[in-house]
Amino acid sequence: MERIIPCCDLLLIRHSSFVIRHSVDTTQLILLFLAIGLIAFLYSSVGHAGASGYIATMTLFGIAPTVIRPTALVLNILVASIGTFQFWRAGHFSWKLFWPFALLSIPAAYLGGYLQPSVSILKILIGVVLLLSAARLMVHRSDPPQTFPPSPPVAVSVGAGLGFLAGLTGTGGGIFLTPVLLFFRWAHIRQAAAVSALFIWVNSIAGLVGYFTKVRTIPSLGLILAAAAIIGGIIGSHLGSRRFAVRVISLCLATVLLIAGIKLIFTR
Secondary structure, three states: OOEEEEOOOEEEEEOOOOEEEEEOOHHHHHHHHHHHHHHHHHHHOOOOOOHHHHHHHHHHOOOOHHHHHHHHHHHHHHHHHHHHHHHHHOOOOOHHHHHHHHHHHHHHHHHHHHOOOOHHHHHHHHHHHHHHHHHHHHOOOOOOOOOOOOOHHHHHHHHHHHHHHHHHHOOOOHHHHHHHHHHOOOOOHHHHHHHHHHHHHHHHHHHHHHHHHHHOOOOHHHHHHHHHHHHHHHHHHHHHOOOOOOHHHHHHHHHHHHHHHHHHHHOO
């Protein structure tokens, strides 16, 4: 069982077979708080919750991988809730498109969250996720002239795979779903953002429940950073509903994710 003991400048993580000690001074905590708020702002403006950005930032700050995944899921749930409401209110959400993807993604995300790979494997998995996210963010896509929604069996199968990957890597899966929807012309960009926001929400909850079932604790770091994510998510999703330009922001985020992904994969 894992237990997290927070002090003013110490994060101590105890496990039955190991102890990980990570010093976090006041300045680092303030910088991390501001960075999380900025990421929530940027990602929510395009319908995402920011898990890959949170993972990259916490990695750069030297947070333990075993703490990063559940913390990212907690922040994801908060920001995805805000984004779902904003994009639904703006009239971009399609229940008909959403439900086939979500049907099996929820139990798949639970299963992925339940599995606890070794720290080395987890670092590689998260690194791959960050590189894929960076590649997606480097490509600017406009709305396709016409969309062709997938058949329910195809959507259910794709949703199951993305849900499992979301739970396993500690993300909500939106960073995977959005490019899939756009690549196959299954949705317009705003519709894809709206569907992805709720997809992120349900899979983040399923992944966190699966993680909690196995580890039985939630890192206190997620609660500390929650305020930053909420503030950033409210502002970002509000501006996103007003067609906030995201090209330059996407390129900047892609650079950060690329650096963090390479760092995770190639450093031991």
